[in-house]
Amino acid sequence: MKKMIITNNDWVLKKYNGKFTVVYIDGTFKDVLLAVRDKLHLGHELLTHPLGSSVKPGETPIKSIMISDEKNKINFSSVYMIENAIITYDKFNKEKLKFLDDKRIEDFKLIDLTVLESALNI
Numbered sequence: 001m002k003k004m005i006i007t008n009n010d011w012v013l014k015k016y017n018g019k020f021t022v023v024y025i026d027g028t029f030k031d032v033l034l035a036v037r038d039k040l041h042l043g044h045e046l047l048t049h050p051l052g053s054s055v056k057p058g059e060t061p062i063k064s065i066m067i068s069d070e071k072n073k074i075n076f077s078s079v080y081m082i083e084n085a086i087i088t089y090d091k092f093n094k095e096k097l098k099f100l101d102d103k104r105i106e107d108f109k110l111i112d113l114t115v116l117e118s119a120l121n122i
Helices: 010-016 029-041 076-090 093-101 102-120
Strands: 003-007 020-022 065-070
Touching: 003 010, 003 029, 003 102, 010 020, 010 102, 029 065, 029 076, 065 102
Parallel strands: 003 020
Antiparallel strands: 003 065
């Protein structure tokens, strides 16, 4: 199965663009969730959990999500999961994100890349 990665992590873009379809979102974690939701409504399927990892959505601005590159029938399980992820994201207090310095953001990029690579079994 061909894979697509939707991310706001430029490390993922640099490392996997050309190996997979990579959609880079110049935006927030929520922007990534919304972009994934839009793709799922077109018939793509989730391949990684939208909130997977031990880092809470209110504590990191970085997220990469893998979906199928091919479109089929709408997978309602995937749509349900992304809609719940958006609701969950909205419940978190994101005040901590205002105080992240560049070093911490780089740390979160590495964590996100590592989580993605564990899903890819790399």
